[in-house]
Amino acid sequence: SAGSTSTSDDFAAACYSEPLPLLPVSPDNRTIPWGIPSIVTGNTTCCSSLDEVRAGIDAVDAQLLSLLSQRAAFVREATRFKATHDVVDVPSRDQQVNDGAVADAPAVNLPQTIARAVFSAIINASVPFELCIVCLSSLLCFYRC
Numbered sequence: 001s002a003g004s005t006s007t008s009d010d011f012a013a014a015c016y017s018e019p020l021p022l023l024p025v026s027p028d029n030r031t032i033p034w035g036i037p038s039i040v041t042g043n044t045t046c047c048s049s050l051d052e053v054r055a056g057i058d059a060v061d062a063q064l065l066s067l068l069s070q071r072a073a074f075v076r077e078a079t080r081f082k083a084t085h086d087v088v089d090v091p092s093r094d095q096q097v098n099d100g101a102v103a104d105a106p107a108v109n110l111p112q113t114i115a116r117a118v119f120s121a122i123i124n125a126s127v128p129f130e131l132c133i134v135c136l137s138s139l140l141c142f143y144r145c
């Protein structure tokens with residue numbers, strides 16, 4: 001996809017699927033920067049410095065925050081369809097979301113290990129958030145939590 005590292009002839013391909021390979025620590029002390037810049041956007045190719053890399057990461061993180069905000073709004077909305085505390089967490093749906101992210105990761109050149117860790121963290125944070133909303137939307141909350 002646009003702006004991502006090419007997968008063709010990529011020596012790092014084994015780092016994109018699970019399980020990650022078990023490899024020895026490299027004794028190399030290389031002259032930096034090594035390799036060639038790999039992030040192509042239009043007619044520019046990043047990156048020439050670690051500062052430039054971090055500016056790119058900061059820009060992506062700002063988009064992630066906005067997307068996570070949109071997701072949290074839907075998670076909050078989901079509470080409107082749940083009658084009690086005990087039906088807030090739906091483990092089968094949690095697993096479907098997590099497994100789906102890991103399965104779809106290669107198609108967007110996302111390392112599966114990152115998809116698994118991030119989606120687990122999102123769900124593990126979404127359920128307590130939902131429980132808080134359910135609790136505060138109920139008068140009974142003040143007696144039960």
Ligand SMILES: C=C(O[C@@H]1C=C(C(=O)O)C=C[C@H]1O)C(=O)O
Pocket residue numbers: 074075078088089090091093094097122123126127130
């Ligand atoms: C949003 C829901 O509530 C919970 C949160 C989920 C999520 O963050 O994706 C998934 C399942 C539920 O445990 C839902 O039931 O769909």
